[in-house]
Amino acid sequence: MNQELSLSFIGGGNMASALASGLIGKRCGASDVHVIDVNETALARWREQGVGTAAAPDEQLSSRRVWIFAVKPQVMKETVAQCKPFLRPDTLVISIAAGIESGTLAGWLGGDKPWTRLVRCMPNTPALIGAGISGLLALDGVSEDDRAVAQLLLKAVGEIVWVDNDDQLDAVTALSGSGPAYVFLFLEALIQGGIDLGLDAQQSRKLALATLHGATQLAALSPETPATLRERVTSKGGTTAAALSVFEQQGFSALVQQAMRSAYQRAGQLATEFAK
Numbered sequence: 001m002n003q004e005l006s007l008s009f010i011g012g013g014n015m016a017s018a019l020a021s022g023l024i025g026k027r028c029g030a031s032d033v034h035v036i037d038v039n040e041t042a043l044a045r046w047r048e049q050g051v052g053t054a055a056a057p058d059e060q061l062s063s064r065r066v067w068i069f070a071v072k073p074q075v076m077k078e079t080v081a082q083c084k085p086f087l088r089p090d091t092l093v094i095s096i097a098a099g100i101e102s103g104t105l106a107g108w109l110g111g112d113k114p115w116t117r118l119v120r121c122m123p124n125t126p127a128l129i130g131a132g133i134s135g136l137l138a139l140d141g142v143s144e145d146d147r148a149v150a151q152l153l154l155k156a157v158g159e160i161v162w163v164d165n166d167d168q169l170d171a172v173t174a175l176s177g178s179g180p181a182y183v184f185l186f187l188e189a190l191i192q193g194g195i196d197l198g199l200d201a202q203q204s205r206k207l208a209l210a211t212l213h214g215a216t217q218l219a220a221l222s223p224e225t226p227a228t229l230r231e232r233v234t235s236k237g238g239t240t241a242a243a244l245s246v247f248e249q250q251g252f253s254a255l256v257q258q259a260m261r262s263a264y265q266r267a268g269q270l271a272t273e274f275a276k
């Protein structure tokens with residue numbers, strides 16, 4: 001076993017699968033990964049990939065260098081309590097649960113002496129194809145080695161950004177954690193718009209996908225700002241200006257920012273709702 005990167009996912013649902021898909025074969029073998037989940041159907045899918053599974057925490061956990069908590073915020077407290085007896089001094093704990101603050105997790109794991117060998121992380125589902133981005137927050141007990149391990153794991157599925165505090169991680173959640181859903185919503189709207197204007201579904205999907213991909217690639221590679229790139233598309237008195245004036249009249253930018261604030265505030269609510 002690759003001791004350095006042996007890891008357990010506690011919660012083997014969507015996000016754990018997305019992360020594992022990038023890690024297995026790249027950073028570790030299937031046998032270096034272990035999954036604990038209460039759902040037998042979920043466990044069967046992992047076993048098909050050669051991953052070891054368990055329905056509840058057991059001694060196996062103690063031998064894993066890294067734990068990744070990937071259960072819903074609603075069940076984090078009870079799940080952490082079940083795993084805590086198997087913590088070892090050299091265990092690096094990573095949590096991807098939205099909202100649950102690092103200090104709260106440190107308390108649940110450590111009791112009187114908070115467990116600070118802890119990285120709070122917010123990945124996103126494009127990790128599934130190696131195109132994710134994760135925000136990472138390290139507590140005081142995280143050594144340089146631990147940081148390197150966390151980076152190695154998350155860089156296997158995309159890019160990373162270190163942040164300084166829980167509020168920033170909630171902002172990451174509102175932007176890139178939830179963000180793929182905003183993009184999918186926009187994509188759905190574009191496809192429907194094309195269909196409404198007379199294209200067939202296949203044509204519209206192809207055109208919409210290539211437009212989003214091309215525009216984001218151009219923005220990533222160009223030295224120009226998104227605003228300048230937008231202006232270059234917009235001929236005076238032309239079609240783009242006609243469309244953008246509708247977006248502006250309807251307050252598109254403000255709406256996006258309002259939606260993100262709502263996600264950010266929800267993260268704060270999760271922190272209090274499920275941390276009692």
Ligand SMILES: NC(=O)C1=CN([C@@H]2O[C@H](COP(=O)(O)OP(=O)(O)OC[C@H]3O[C@@H](n4cnc5c(N)ncnc54)[C@H](O)[C@@H]3O)[C@@H](O)[C@H]2O)C=CC1
Nearest residue numbers: 011012013014015037038039070071072073096097098123
């Ligand atoms: N889906 C997303 O785009 C992202 C999700 N997250 C976070 O990842 C976490 C997991 O989300 P998803 O994977 O989407 O949810 P999911 O529902 O697909 O997976 C959660 C898994 O946890 C299992 N589970 C429930 N109670 C358990 C327990 N006591 N012990 C072990 N396993 C248990 C469930 O059976 C399920 O398979 C959440 O906290 C969410 O905030 C973070 C970033 C992005």
Ligand SMILES: O=C(O)[C@@H]1CCC=N1
Nearest residue numbers: 098173176177178179
């Ligand atoms: O919707 C959620 O709460 C999770 C966190 C970010 C993406 N999905």
